[in-house]
Amino acid sequence: MSPTSYVLKLYVTGQTARAQRAIEQLKRICDEELQGTYHVEVVDVLEHPDIAEDQNVLATPTVVKELPPPMRRLIGDLSDTEKVLVGLNIQPLAVRGGSE
């Protein structure tokens, strides 16, 4: 089975501590759970308000899973890996490995 490719966008506001925290946490989760099968783009809404408008981003941080469907969005604290995976409808590596 070819590895599923995840496309995630993380919307943050500027260089705040909250933004940094979110970037680090999402990176950690992706590294641990989605090895080599993801593409994450960080969008600063201060620099790209038009993209925020287009995607109707209200809150930051917001993680949007664009691929694979269904599209999901997560708002707020990314510290709990399990909640993040469930919220984005992503099966952890261990589970996917087990089902093969």
Next chain:
Amino acid sequence: MTHVEKVPTGIEGLDLISRGGFPRGRTTVFAGSAGTAKTVIACQFLHRGAELGEPGVFVTFEESAADIARNVSAFGWDLQGHVASDRWAFVDASPRPGESVELGPDYDLGGLMSRIEHAVKKVGAKRVAIDSVGAIFSQLTDASIIRRELFAIMWSLREMGVTSLVTVERAEGSEVGRFGVEEFVADNVILLRNRLDSDNRRRTVEILKMRGTDHQKGEYPFTVTSQGVQVIPLSAMQLTQGAANERISTGVSGLDAMSGGGFFRDAMVLAAGPTGTGKTLLVSSFLNAAGPQERCLLFAYEESRDQMFRNALSSGIDLEPLEREGRLKIVAMYPEVAVLEDHLLRIKSEIETFQPDRVAIDSLSALERIGSPKAFREFTVALSSYLRAHGVAALLTTTTPMLGTSATEHEVSTVADAIILLRYVEVQGRMRRALGILKMRGSHNDPDLREYRISGEGMTILDPFRSVRGILGGTTFYPEGAGLDGSSEVATSGMIRFTEGA
């Protein structure tokens, strides 16, 4: 009190009661229950701004931008046109398909803030509308974060010098918004109410507070018309007293004589009497007496145009030529087709369009039955203020069973310039009619109560019932042995009873 500059709201009546509009550079919160036209008011504010060269940003959390533009196009507002000419920008934060999950409360509304600031800069906005705060909660749940972040957004708007309008939901019966947002966010709070009143929906607006500036207190009715929201200010209406000394004919020569040469050109006259005393005939005569340059407008709430013409013709009055020349317009409708506020606006718009010299309303009391006494009182006061401000000669009729018991007579009589009282008099088994002028502002009038006759030649004023006493009190005597001048058919002694109505 420091001077606070005001921004026109786009709603004339609201400008009146707020003494000029919203305080510039501040946030004004509209707290209203469902169905109080909050979105229309928000759009109207920005549309007016766009017209005045003050671009606006509309932030929507509920309806999509496309839906809003479509909905208000019925008012003739071209939002797409405003957007195309950079006089309007949408921040469309309405919910979109796709599941959203909220984790721990470590977030802010940075996305929204950035979008609003971007839109404000893009069009150079002077006005911002946010509709509605409550709808944010359909997408986000943490009330304390939303409060904190809204506060930051309001602060930012203030820093940018824009005047903003924020709508919030309010449960009917409670004083403030459901989310506890507006008390600390806004200096200015306006309440919108929507309640059932005698089977009619009644919507009112009240300025709860407007910090540092003067405003009218109390509730004012408003309605949604083809031009958007209109507020009907009553007490803010100024009574402009004209001083026209010119007299115009009433159409009844005897009445002209009694009133010292006719009505004043800008007078408001009330004709009150029971059914069948010739009130509508008085109206026909009044219209028919229009001079060659005069235009007449009649609001008929009891009869159709055809009935009106037929009855007038039977009294020798042909109104058709006047209508053919375009100098008479008849607006005939059933009172029940609209609520009082809408009737008032219709009357105003007809008067503004037709520019009449003479206006007649037959009858005012027909409108009395469609609203509560309070609503009718507001209507009559607003109507009479409007007629007076316009300086037209107005004849209003009212069907009264008894003097003083009709709301119409009671309310209008205090502001009317003249009151013509029509009454039945029963004299020894015979029905007679009596007419008197109760008051006539600014002139001396005939104090007599005179008999009058209705025939194929219209209304003819006869001689006074000189010896009759206490007619206005309702129990009429005349002294034993005294003659009834001009009433030779009447016995010269005994009691005359004065009957009210058929």
